[in-house]
Amino acid sequence: MATQLLIYGQVEAVNKKRHQNWSIKAENNYDFAKKVNSVPLMAAEFPHAAQDYSIVFAGEGKQLLPVVVMGIKQDENLYVNDQGQWVAKYIPAFVRRYPFVFASTDEEKTLTLCLDESYAGCNQQDKGERLFDSDGEQTQYLEKVLSFLQDYQNHYQRTQAFCNKLVELDLFEDMGAKFTLPTGEERTLTGFKVINKEKLKALPQEALSALFATDGLELVYLHLHSLRNLNKMLQSEQPIQSRADEHGSVH
Template structure:
């Protein structure tokens, strides 16, 4: 899980003993995600996220996860402005769930809710929503958070099944994306993988029918179509410079060395 924490700094188990008087104020400031150029995605998000961002796959073996690219620079989210405002239409669930996260399964297989106490919106000044009532009972807000994360976990688990299918049939290959930023600077992103079109076309009918029934084939096409958005990522990246229109060639992503892409 550590590799997926990204902007979580001090995730702490939520309890009535520790957080009886704790409130959480979320809103329009997403500065906490300003320095990440990608975040994990679940397959259920492909349609909406793929309409704006490139969707790729990061990791190896059983740890492959869908990932959405948010910037052409290693530590820049091009969709958060200087005031911390989110400037895209769609916001990935991974960012929406912050400052909460599930972690550490118990021996009974239960996940434990954590809150990032380093987040500026976590307070004891009654700003935002309380986590517990005065008698230590969960508030409706906390119950809604739990429902949200439980749903997210189910979607994440289903996405892992999809990724396992891609790995099982050797459909992923290492890729790199090359950019020309508005400033004219050349950049390159590596460390991710995309579906190999030729291997996809060569799949047997039984596998194709299975992927069609499970919506995995639709997800694959959405992923491939989303790669055209590397161009818009390049336009937004590089400190907001607007010298000349960029000439991104990310759509012509080439096979390359896998390094790191998940910031």
């Protein structure tokens, strides 16, 4: 079953037989994401995310996707503090959809709503929002979750198309960023890709016009502009953002 399991533990398909009496109590705690240094980002999120994060790319070929960098060590997220609070204005949709996720066994032709049953907010004591009512029908809460994930999936497909175009235009180069920590320790951030400015400048006018017409050029510049946030990530503290209306919209 294909899922992006960076922050997920015990994933099970949601069904009324298994989860008839289950409820989800949302908690303003992001410890579940404390040990991931990047998560996927949808193209629609670029304008908001570029204010707080560095947007880079990860993967190869058709599996390449934008991601936000959240730490320079493999198992650290500098945007989650010791109290489990997210310390940035914008929280990526990948994180906001937790503990839910779509899974597929047939290359995304059929999507199944799943739940991480290890999430601390899962309970059978009617705390928070029920998944099914007493008749076994989906609650408004579960319908809202489904709508959010369907919206996310649509944005995922559009984001893939955007990345495929960038690969086709051969605009990427491997990223290698060096940091000196306050302790004097030096670290290097690798494993990501960025757009090469010289390759971008060398594009034929026709290709640039096509990128502009699909808003791809705006996304490219947001990505390039966001790279300055790498130092900001290490040096500045940002205001706390609550988790209200987490299943509102992707962007």
